[in-house]
């Protein structure tokens with residue numbers, strides 16, 4: 001009992017024969033357990049004895065109860081060994097397994113181990129990602145949803161003649177077979193005591209069954225599609241790699257080129273091989289249409305994991321997935337951990353999206369890297385799809401770490417929309433003080449009275465606290481870092497978020513001496529008002545954080561727009577993604593270059609991506625599309641290359657900057673963030689910075705320590721130090737212990753620095 005023998009067949013060098021070597025008699029004598037405590041001090045594998053009676057039961061990934069000090073704690077079995085690694089008298093035994101089956105797949109235990117190492121986090125924390133949804137929030141909150149099912153017993157005794165309620169129940173059951181108790185009671189107008197007496201008298205049986213909380217998906221038609229030649233080539237390239245070296249495939253296809261169809265075909269092949277697939281999308285709510293297409297194609301073999309589901313719903317889906325009952329999981333970031341036991345493929349749609357980066361907690365992973373690692377562990381294939389690949393991804397593709405396959409044209413040779421860039425400085429000079437350029441007004445005027453639709457995007461990121469000259473478009477930037485300076489109102493100063501540079505707010509534009517220096521800050525609500533005033537005949541809908549707060553509001557707004565209940569959809573970045581409305585022929589972008597001003601090394605890249613994505617919403621149907629982009633810096637290369645639909649030129653320019661400045665993908669940038677009480681936090685951050693210098697990190701590779709741009713959140717002070725390095729986390733080693741009230745977070749290649 002409990003002995004697993006792994007035999008290894010080897011060729012003998014001497015006699016050219018075969019012999020069997022019993023390499024390892026792996027007796028599950030001892031188990032390595034990670035205890036479920038989030039603390040650095042217990043961030044290691046503890047060895048426990050496996051009691052005899054559990055040796056055949058216990059597996060990697062099992063949740064167990066273990067003694068720990070004077071407490072009993074929950075833990076996870078992450079390995080077995082037949083060698084004792086602690087002093088015998090210190091060895092304690094696992095008390096019992098907490099579930100009949102392991103809750104974490106062995107490959108996911110390995111993935112967690114890798115994540116803890118790669119992102120300098122705790123193993124126990126990494127394992128949290130692998131657990132059923134409920135466990136992460138306290139198991140008590142979610143249970144299995146059950147219902148009572150009633151059935152008539154055969155040859156049951158006669159009922160009393162005047163037991164009317166009982167008679168109605170039996171009649172209904174006779175007519176309809178077994179049914180849910182709740183439904184039956186409603187139909188028969190009876191109470192549960194009626195059912196209980198019927199059960200007691202042996203007339204009916206009452207069974208408690210587990211029911212699944214259903215997840216709703218709109219059914220869409222799924223017309224048969226003949227792949228274009230390019231699509232066919234892409235499918236073949238992916239399958240070839242799948243049967244070969246299994247490098248990730250980067251599918252670079254313009255908007256509307258049929259990438260989704262390529263995913264669908266590859267997944268169909270994966271399923272034919274008896275394997276399973278995960279499809280990751282940036283945010284489920286923003287991409288309801290893609291989801292519906294998967295449901296239409298794969299019917300009940302598909303399930304969806306997303307944050308709008310209740311915990312109970314997610315729990316149910318998770319159990320189904322682990323049990324191997326579904327084959328395709330569609331979901332946002334965290335669905336990369338979906339416990340599919342026969343995983344063969346992970347697709348990341350819109351792989352460049354920043355939502356793929358985990359931005360809180362102690363393990364700030366990049367989903368792309370996790371997907372690649374997970375597939376490497378199980379022999380699966382990764383497909384990364386985008387019209388605007390991340391500079392990092394394209395770089396790896398050109399180097400040959402990824403395989404590049406491209407779809408350069410829209411399906412059915414539909415033209416890409418014409419993009420016009422309007423110079424808002426010019427509009428200002430000509431006396432146009434309105435939000436809309438003359439060109440955009442013209443196009444909106446033409447819309448009235450037709451069935452065509454428009455999308456207007458207001459490019460607004462987080463907080464817009466940079467300063468811009470309305471006359472010449474100059475934005476006050478850092479002399480060292482190629483990012484804009486952030487205006488700090490309280491002290492009336494401009495600060496750089498990447499270095500220590502700061503300066504007083506000038507009275508005049510340093511370039512043209514104009515006094516029209518402004519902070520840019522108009523909201524979607526004001527935009528909607530302005531539009532209604534100028535174009536009362538155009539009905540509008542607004543899609544932003546305010547209007548989508550209510551559950552289901554997002555989908556409902558999109559549905560109304562699809563049904564033509566409004567002609568103009570106004571919104572933030574949300575309207576740029578994945579939407580497919582054939583009646584949309586006009587897209588307007590206001591403050592297109594606002595995102596260039598964001599203090600972020602990826603601001604050019606994001607601006608290019610945003611313009612390309614939103615332009616891709618226009619002209620998807622039979623009618624050609626127009627895009628009008630309003631900007632203050634129309635000649636910026638990110639705008640210019642987006643206008644020309646020229647990813648490659650954009651990439652070449654951008655990669656040059658990255659190389660010159662030593663930014664990713666050439667070097668890594670790690671952010672070490674300390675937060676806590678004022679004094680202690682500053683001390684901790686300085687201590688860490690000094691430690692890094694002692695460890696040989698060069699002064700020029702350290703940025704900081706200095707207060708984080710957002711220097712206080714919920715009463716906690718924040719300081720940070722940024723480290724540039726050639727290898728990930730190089731030189732970081734073990735950081736020195738700091739004051740217990742200070743929390744230290746390590747973020748490898750962060751996407752924001754606030």
Ligand code: ADP
Nearest residue numbers: 225226227228254255256257258259260261411
């Ligand atoms: P992308 O994901 O690249 O933006 P989609 O996969 O959404 O593109 O395809 C755009 C549109 O073209 C969709 O309506 C899709 O159904 C349709 N389509 C895709 N491939 C084909 C094809 N081979 N023939 C006809 N229509 C197609």
Ligand code: ZN
Nearest residue numbers: 469472509512
């Ligand atoms: Zn100026």
Ligand code: ZN
Nearest residue numbers: 478481496499
């Ligand atoms: Zn700077």
